[in-house]
Amino acid sequence: MKRPGDQVHHGDALAEVETDKADMVMESFDDGVLEEIRLKEGESAPVGAVIAVLRPLNGESAATAPRAEAPAEAPADAATAPTLSSARPERVTTLEPSRRRRRSEAASASRGRQEVDANPAADQQGAEDDGAETAPARPVVHPAMSAHPSAAPTAIVAPPAPSQAPAMEVAVVTDGSKLRASPLARRAAEEAGIDLAAIRGTGPEGRITKRDVDNFIREQQLFRFRRLVAPREGLPGTREELSKMRKTIANRMAQSKREIPHFYVTVEVDMEEVVRLKKSLETTELFDQNITYNDIIIKATALALARYTRMNASYQDEGIVIYPNINIGMAVAVEDGLIVPVIHNCERLTLPQIAEAARRLVGKAARGGFSGDDLSGATFTISNMGMLGVEHFAAVIVPPQAAILAVSAVKDRPVVRDGQVVVGKTMMITVACDHRIIDGVVGARFVNEIKRFLENPASLLV
Amino acid sequence: MPNQRYDLIVIGSGPGGYVAAIRASQLKMRVAVIERDRPGGVCLNWGCIPSKALLNSAEAMDTIRTAAQEHGIATGEVRVDFKRVIARSREAADKLSKGVRFLLRKNKVDYFEAHATLAGPHAVALAASPGKPNPPAATLEAERILIAAGSGERLFPGMTIGNGVMTSREALVHDTLPASIVIIGAGAIGLEFGYFYSAFGTAVTIVELEKQMLPGFDAEIAEELRKAFLKRGATVMLGHGYKSMTRKGGGWRVALDAAGTAASVEAECVLVAVGRAPLSTDLGLERVGVEVERGYIKIDDSFRTTCPSIYAIGDVARMPLLAHKASAEGVAAVEIMAGAREPGFDLLAIPGCIYCEPEVATVGLSEAQARERGIDVTVGKFPFRANGKAVAVNQTEGFVKLVASKQYGEVLGCQIIGHHATDLISEVVLGRTLETTTAEIGRSIHPHPTLSEAIMEAALSAEGEAINF
Numbered sequence: 001m002k003r004p005g006d007q008v009h010h011g012d013a014l015a016e017v018e019t020d021k022a023d024m025v026m027e028s029f030d031d032g033v034l035e036e037i038r039l040k041e042g043e044s045a046p047v048g049a050v051i052a053v054l055r056p057l058n059g060e061s062a063a064t065a066p067r068a069e070a071p072a073e074a075p076a077d078a079a080t081a082p083t084l085s086s087a088r089p090e091r092v093t094t095l096e097p098s099r100r101r102r103r104s105e106a107a108s109a110s111r112g113r114q115e116v117d118a119n120p121a122a123d124q125q126g127a128e129d130d131g132a133e134t135a136p137a138r139p140v141v142h143p144a145m146s147a148h149p150s151a152a153p154t155a156i157v158a159p160p161a162p163s164q165a166p167a168m169e170v171a172v173v174t175d176g177s178k179l180r181a182s183p184l185a186r187r188a189a190e191e192a193g194i195d196l197a198a199i200r201g202t203g204p205e206g207r208i209t210k211r212d213v214d215n216f217i218r219e220q221q222l223f224r225f226r227r228l229v230a231p232r233e234g235l236p237g238t239r240e241e242l243s244k245m246r247k248t249i250a251n252r253m254a255q256s257k258r259e260i261p262h263f264y265v266t267v268e269v270d271m272e273e274v275v276r277l278k279k280s281l282e283t284t285e286l287f288d289q290n291i292t293y294n295d296i297i298i299k300a301t302a303l304a305l306a307r308y309t310r311m312n313a314s315y316q317d318e319g320i321v322i323y324p325n326i327n328i329g330m331a332v333a334v335e336d337g338l339i340v341p342v343i344h345n346c347e348r349l350t351l352p353q354i355a356e357a358a359r360r361l362v363g364k365a366a367r368g369g370f371s372g373d374d375l376s377g378a379t380f381t382i383s384n385m386g387m388l389g390v391e392h393f394a395a396v397i398v399p400p401q402a403a404i405l406a407v408s409a410v411k412d413r414p415v416v417r418d419g420q421v422v423v424g425k426t427m428m429i430t431v432a433c434d435h436r437i438i439d440g441v442v443g444a445r446f447v448n449e450i451k452r453f454l455e456n457p458a459s460l461l462v
Numbered sequence: 463m464p465n466q467r468y469d470l471i472v473i474g475s476g477p478g479g480y481v482a483a484i485r486a487s488q489l490k491m492r493v494a495v496i497e498r499d500r501p502g503g504v505c506l507n508w509g510c511i512p513s514k515a516l517l518n519s520a521e522a523m524d525t526i527r528t529a530a531q532e533h534g535i536a537t538g539e540v541r542v543d544f545k546r547v548i549a550r551s552r553e554a555a556d557k558l559s560k561g562v563r564f565l566l567r568k569n570k571v572d573y574f575e576a577h578a579t580l581a582g583p584h585a586v587a588l589a590a591s592p593g594k595p596n597p598p599a600a601t602l603e604a605e606r607i608l609i610a611a612g613s614g615e616r617l618f619p620g621m622t623i624g625n626g627v628m629t630s631r632e633a634l635v636h637d638t639l640p641a642s643i644v645i646i647g648a649g650a651i652g653l654e655f656g657y658f659y660s661a662f663g664t665a666v667t668i669v670e671l672e673k674q675m676l677p678g679f680d681a682e683i684a685e686e687l688r689k690a691f692l693k694r695g696a697t698v699m700l701g702h703g704y705k706s707m708t709r710k711g712g713g714w715r716v717a718l719d720a721a722g723t724a725a726s727v728e729a730e731c732v733l734v735a736v737g738r739a740p741l742s743t744d745l746g747l748e749r750v751g752v753e754v755e756r757g758y759i760k761i762d763d764s765f766r767t768t769c770p771s772i773y774a775i776g777d778v779a780r781m782p783l784l785a786h787k788a789s790a791e792g793v794a795a796v797e798i799m800a801g802a803r804e805p806g807f808d809l810l811a812i813p814g815c816i817y818c819e820p821e822v823a824t825v826g827l828s829e830a831q832a833r834e835r836g837i838d839v840t841v842g843k844f845p846f847r848a849n850g851k852a853v854a855v856n857q858t859e860g861f862v863k864l865v866a867s868k869q870y871g872e873v874l875g876c877q878i879i880g881h882h883a884t885d886l887i888s889e890v891v892l893g894r895t896l897e898t899t900t901a902e903i904g905r906s907i908h909p910h911p912t913l914s915e916a917i918m919e920a921a922l923s924a925e926g927e928a929i930n931f
Contacts, residue, residue, distance in 0.1 A: 183899045184897035184898070
């Protein structure tokens with residue numbers, strides 16, 4: 001936007017900076033004359049590199065400043081570089097050079113047509129080497145450097161890698177009390193364990209409001225989900241760090257198998273009538289939304305749970321807790337793990353309402369925006385691998401629940417009808433039970449109850 | 463000045479319209495306002511302002527009547543010149559109406575006295591208003607049109623005004639004091655007139671279809687208010703619906719229905735206060751494709767109607783029907799037009815006030831509404847009888863109820879019933895705007911002795927730390 005020799009005033013647009021997160025215009029923080037541009041248009045540079053030199057008005061040239069050493073330290077492949085520094089400019093200028101260099105290593109590169117200088121020492125050094133008495137060229141630093149992932153939705157696509165957490169480092173040096181935030185926003189952020197410095201305020205003069213905190217949390221969830229959509233395969237011969245989710249799953253599942261004596265009961269369900277019901281609902285268009293097999297299975301399970309309350313319970317040291325509501329969690333696979341969105345109060349919901357609730361959760365999974373309740377409070381879980389074509393499987397109970405239902409694929413199998421072997425559509429369902437509170441007969445009756453509901457699906461519409 | 467092109471034409475000069483016009487002018491728009499009645503609209507001329515003047519007279523009457531017993535200040539026989547009471551109220555209205563005219567002129571807003579109808583997406587046709595001279599132009603054109611036509615009194619079908627049957631508009635100029643009056647509707651308007659007439663010694667009967675006064679308000683507040691009315695000698699008939707009205711003697715016999723059981727009341731006058739309806743019918747909306755839903759003009763987040771160049775605010779657009787909501791919407795609408803503000807408007811931050819005695823003031827959600835939304839709430843409550851100032855001035859009726867979220871102490875709403883409640887609510891409104899929690903309100907030092915301490919105590923009570931109760 002400016003050529004060498006151009007006069008630059010405070011607030012003038014100097015360059016367009018493209019980061020992983022957003023494109024923005026870099027404004028000058030000082031008056032001066034643009035002396036040199038060290039980066040060609042379209043080139044990338046790491047954070048901390050000098051991209052241009054600004055000479056003070058009436059000042060002498062400082063063009064002899066050495067080129068920043070940072071590029072050599074930065075990862076060569078900018079495309080794989082996951083993040084940019086979250087350093088705040090005012091802090092950059094006050095940090096010790098050694099400290100800064102360390103962070104610029106950690107922060108790695110961001111792509112940019114023109115990169116921003118975060119290393120004033122380099123210029124100053126140059127000026128001193130020159131022996132110039134005049135004021136050294138001032139560094140050009142821009143708030144883009146402080147842009148946090150929350151600043152733009154695109155941040156979700158390029159999240160900071162967990163191993164490199166420059167934002168954390170910044171958080172340490174940030175004086176939170178100077179941030180403008182409403183008391184409510186402060187309290188909400190505190191309870192959610194979020195550093196306010198990470199949040200961009202949209203209130204008057206950048207004041208952080210409760211809505212900003214909510215949006216930040218939603219984006220984080222969205223980001224977490226997007227990151228996890230496709231199954232991830234490990235590279236042979238590598239060791240992969242445990243993600244937070246992986247650790248949680250590992251702990252919970254190991255605890256489950258260690259503490260809960262599982263036993264399993266399987267029945268084969270004739271799905272002929274359910275298939276017919278689903279088709280008839282679709283052709284008559286009686287309901288706005290489609291009703292899926294999963295919705296039908298949830299409804300049948302809820303009805304069975306209402307009759308066998310021990311299945312909707314929890315073993316505790318103080319006694320057996322029978323839950324007042326039926327909240328069914330649906331295990332959903334994501335990359336390197338799973339999440340369990342919950343449909344609350346299934347006992348009160350009709351089939352279309354369950355379908356609606358499930359649709360809403362799926363929508364949230366796609367767009368983000370799970371609220372706390374959406375992922376917690378399950379009293380029973382269903383794991384459905386029907387879409388993966390499995391013959392039969394058993395699932396591990398999610399503590400502190402007492403049971404989990406594993407649903408396999410609907411398959412063409414030989415069935416006996418009126419003494420004849422014919423081709424029918426059947427599905428295996430397996431319930432895993434906590435033997436500390438559920439005995440075989442209860443588990444068996446429970447799965448058979450589900451089977452009865454599914455084989456007489458008109459009962460699901462009552 | 464015929465056929466000028468304006469940036470904005472505002473239809474209606476009520477608290478929505480005139481405020482929007484002035485703000486638009488500040489934002490460098492060329493603005494015209496069209497008013498068919500008097501500058502200032504219902505608020506200044508037939509609503510908020512004159513009624514407050516009447517209530518002030520009622521309060522004076524109350525004070526004088528109780529002076530001997532209360533303060534030992536003996537007065538002679540108290541005589542009322544009711545014509546003077548009404549005239550005083552009109553003077554207040556006139557003064558402010560002239561003030562609006564002045565403000566519009568000062569802000570270089572053109573003012574037209576005429577009945578306006580939409581002639582196109584950018585054109586408004588002017589016709590002479592009854593009893594007013596012909597307007598100087600047949601049509602005016604503008605880039606945008608803002609409808610702020612307001613609302614009118616609602617009537618039962620078949621009911622005719624006159625012979626002692628009044629809406630608030632007639633009551634404001636009715637300068638003979640009735641011996642008895644039936645007020646149909648226990649909303650804000652009905653209760654204010656109920657208090658006014660009972661203070662001057664009229665036998666007042668208040669009839670309400672719903673099971674509580676102030677339907678939709680916090681039930682505890684409504685019950686406290688009912689008791690206050692009973693104490694002042696009014697008759698309150700809840701759960702009674704209006705059926706019909708017949709002339710009887712010099713007055714009226716009103717037939718009522720209480721869940722199938724017939725009842726009736728007789729009185730010299732009848733005041734119909736069953737709410738107000740948006741004035742959306744004679745604006746020519748259908749001609750330009752402005753859609754209406756249940757009488758209200760449909761608007762989006764930017765106050766835009768279904769015709770893109772036409773906007774609507776205030777009573778004609780949506781509930782609640784409140785002057786200050788219309789003003790705030792008017793400002794928001796023109797700022798959005800000018801690109802100076804993001805679309806959107808927080809309807810929960812609008813306070814609502816009723817100026818009978820004790821006064822009622824609310825903002826945000828009531829406890830029941832918050833619970834309906836599935837919010838885990840905590841309620842801080844503080845009675846004025848535990849407030850030093852209230853005891854000192856012997857105004858101990860009522861209480862403050864502060865509804866906060868249990869999770870953060872977020873101030874979700876506040877309901878106050880008591881002396882000067884309408885002046886006290888602003889602290890909570892500001893608190894909501896700034897996203898204050900109960901902790902900050904409770905920790906803010908409130909001057910002693912004041913009624914405002916009750917709000918601090920209610921906040922502390924929500925935190926489980928009330929000191930004086």
